[in-house]
Amino acid sequence: MVKILYFARLRDQLSCAEEQFELAVGKSSIDEIKRQLAARGDPWSEVMQDMNLLVAVNQVIVEPTAIVEPGDEVGFFPPVTGG
Amino acid sequence: MVKILYFARLRDQLSCAEEQFELAVGKSSIDEIKRQLAARGDPWSEVMQDMNLLVAVNQVIVEPTAIVEPGDEVGFFPPVTGG
């Protein structure tokens, strides 16, 4: 299991702030997780295909090829707009 | 007559803060004034030959070719070191 967090516009679009997610195999790439989430249909597919989607693993921004292990924290969010 | 002001290290070297100076003719260039002041001998000649000497006419920095008229205020000073 990994914890997935959704922030800002994504959380509103998905009506979901956080979920526990079962990895298909022992480990998964972010790309694989995105494919599985997109398979839920809209709004998930739309959000997961957004070119600007950012993802962090254990609070560090990663590429979609990054590998996730059980116990990791995955965060999905749009481009940041602080400051 | 013009008023000549000397600042900082220059004033200390010349032991002079201010003087009234008679222009040789109706108008003079700064270069001409410097020549006349240098003719007083040391420490004047040393100060007036310093490559880093700055000069302002009516409180605006000018080139040594600038022309001075009676009533003008001439300031001689070393490179600035404020801030």
Next chain:
Amino acid sequence: MIKVQQEDFSLASEYEALWADAPKIGAIVTFTGLVRDFNADESVTGLFLEHYPGMTEKVLAQLVEDAKKRWPIINVRIIHRIGELKASDQIVFVGVNSEHREAAFAACEFLMDFLKTKAPFWKKEQRQSGDTWVEAKATDQERATRWQS
């Protein structure tokens, strides 16, 4: 010192803390970001700032480390507010001290440029017609990439 907080902050206190490193330091540069008048869009009534707790602090700490590697700066103080804000409110503070001004100016601007593009904060404009998430600006990305050269 990095703080993410709802409460307002006092620039005077932050400045005093940076001044405390004198006489070792000769320069203090501060940046404060304020809530503007929403581009004169009168329908906007306020701003809401959300963040990713934990990650925000981590990213900012990394940026401070990066800045310290690049410039001989002594101390950095960063405060970013979250929650509801209204026009003219202070949003963000970055203060840097250093022996010389070049380092303090560069590090302060570097930190703001990367805070804007790397730290997980999101702004939502509150309107009578409903809330709208603010879009990221391409110009902010461009300013951050300047530092790579």
Next chain:
Amino acid sequence: MIKVQQEDFSLASEYEALWADAPKIGAIVTFTGLVRDFNADESVTGLFLEHYPGMTEKVLAQLVEDAKKRWPIINVRIIHRIGELKASDQIVFVGVNSEHREAAFAACEFLMDFLKTKAPFWKKEQRQSGDTWVEAKATDQERATRWQS
């Protein structure tokens, strides 16, 4: 607002004055210069700042005009102290506000670079062995010429 004065100044008051332009402005950048520890030269007991009254204010006003032509800044506040100062004392303040941070950062640094090379102030270090006028630094000249490109 340009002031040349012996008295110390309050960064908090200057900042409040710059904040007063909110919500039109979104950014405030401040620079403060402090008296350093005289390069660890223990024989130095203090600093004396002399200026050219009248010309100083004229030069600073011109620099503010130049900055306003180059960047969309709203207000500028400059204070430079003269007379006797000791280690850790505030010497100079430059504060700039603007809609966006780029302009505020650039104008504030521009003003400091030219204040350092154009405004008629001179520093004298006071030592037990006698006073010494501070030499101008080539690096300050170089920083000012950057802005011509």
